Amino acid sequence: MAWENELNDRKKTILKSIIDVYIQSAQPVGSRTIARRHDLGLGSATIRNEMADLEELGYITQPHTSAGRVPSDKGYRFYVDHLMQAHQLANDEIMRLKQAMEDSVEELNQLFKRVCSIVSSFTGYPTIVMSPQLSEALIKSVQVVAIDEKHLLVVLVVEGGIVRNRLVKHDETVKEENIVRMTNVLNSMISGMKLGSVSMPMALELMTVTGLSGALIVQILDAVKECIRRVESTDVYLDGITNLLNYPEFSDLIKAREVLELLNEEDVINSLARSAMRKPSIEVRIGSENEIGPMKELSVVTTVYGHKGRSTGAIGIIGPTRMTYSKVVSSILYMKDLINREILRILNERE
């Protein structure tokens, strides 16, 4: 890539300095600030010349003639890819995260909700957690149970102790043995299969084997399908949106409202979570790199958690483009490990 070399080392150092300072202060950064802060042995005038170059190359911009410089999206991109140094989580930070995860939760749902709130309060940014997509998980068993004369219950059990059920209402008199047959047939046909690739048997084929009416069989099969659909559907958790109001970029009420309303739209959050799933490891989307229009002033850092191929979900952190990228990236990576460990623990307790 040609543009990678368009910056010499000194320019890179200066760009890094500018962005570091700006992330901290949220104020346009002037040449003097950089000259004093970094002992580069350079005067402010020199820096000024370099800054003019950086501006021409598009890495920084000037809000108005006599102001300091502000990083552009391109500048942040370069910073994230080449300049930013890994943020070592301090010991007490690690403790804080571990401790918050300590009160063990029994349910996966609770886990995700908890993680969401921990991450958002730790980083100070709104956070999304998407529960794992389970289309690769295996079906353990299907049961049809008679509740009373008018109702059957269809129960689907998936590995990891996930259970879904659905009530079937009917008006027939049904023999217990036929229900047992139905359960057996269903089990032999779909248990052990992956959720995503179950092909349901035809109702007709089952009539002779089970002795149940066609209508009832259809209802039962539908119920199974609905159970599968509900296991496959993912939940999305969102926490800490109001954190955004703490940042000066949203001190304008109009802008603040726009952003908050955006993050309250379910579609937006879902599509964010879903697009995170497409990239394998960590991804940083800066400002205008986001597809959604009104997100041009936001950055999103996402990663995927879970275990190879099956059952992977996503975490995402949303903030202004002026975001503490290094801290966010390292916290999200750390949390990812914690989640993975916790998921294994919960599943092991069940299996």
Place this chain on the structure above:
Amino acid sequence: MAWENELNDRKKTILKSIIDVYIQSAQPVGSRTIARRHDLGLGSATIRNEMADLEELGYITQPHTSAGRVPSDKGYRFYVDHLMQAHQLANDEIMRLKQAMEDSVEELNQLFKRVCSIVSSFTGYPTIVMSPQLSEALIKSVQVVAIDEKHLLVVLVVEGGIVRNRLVKHDETVKEENIVRMTNVLNSMISGMKLGSVSMPMALELMTVTGLSGALIVQILDAVKECIRRVESTDVYLDGITNLLNYPEFSDLIKAREVLELLNEEDVINSLARSAMRKPSIEVRIGSENEIGPMKELSVVTTVYGHKGRSTGAIGIIGPTRMTYSKVVSSILYMKDLINREILRILNERE
């Protein structure tokens, strides 16, 4: 009550006018405005005198010397109790509400979520919906089902087609017939009872009857208890918080943030919903009448829906004290009927 008569008719009319205008305009109301608006045949000077009286009595206040008057909490209270005229929902408004409810939902949860979003977008205020408290509902049946050699599934069915289940992991070899016995015993003991008043049998008593080990019986009973707990627990839905940012009272970012953060606290929302349940029909809490400190600038209108005694939930609408009380009250009452009808429909389809 003595204070009910401390206002003569003219004062009442003037107070009502002031509040009507202020609710609409959000600006302090001057004497001239009232004199012109209402053809009381009174000059502004007269109104001025009356307003001075109303201020002394605490119904209105003056933000500063040369400004108009603003209703106090006491003023709003009197307005809500005695002055406000019922808002007739216009035909197209009724249509809008009905239409929004039309796409029939199958699940109660979806219904509550939908209602929450409809009400908040219709009124323009944040809205809470609490799902019904089911401690009065009757247990229809309990089933224990063997999933594989190591897992039992406990299933609890409650009237209204509500099902909860819980997996029990064990290391024993269990005979099918013992499980059937357990199911039968459990059913004979607790089915038909109210959720809230189930008394669980002792594990010891069941050992001889069922032939299962004590440890396993304890696990099963715990699972049943957990299922009951989960049916009884209520969900709370919240929608439209950012609506608040549309009102001038929250154009101050500090105040806005305070309020938004408040409404994002789960405890606060839960306690609001819960306290709504205590009052039988409709309740309006104005500003400082709220227990929670930082809610002094908010009013809450709540009502209870559901059917006599059993399965009642709550709807609540939150807004600034300067709220369109009459419209809010009538919409909430109308929605309450719609919900009740819809709940009946869903339940009937299942039974």
Place this chain on the structure above:
DNA sequence: GTTAGCACTCAACAGTGGAGAGTGCTAACA
């Protein structure tokens, strides 16, 4: 190639002075 110095630009802030809305009080009126 680096830097000191200088002229220039622009946002931010505080002060100023009308304009307008609204009040309370007084005196006159029905």
Place this chain on the structure above:
DNA sequence: TGTTAGCACTCTCCACTGTTGAGTGCTAAC
């Protein structure tokens, strides 16, 4: 005795002004 017109007064709001300070770009000297 209740009502009202009129007047002096108060206070916010807004537009305008000049000043300050931070920061730049350019030039000339090192």
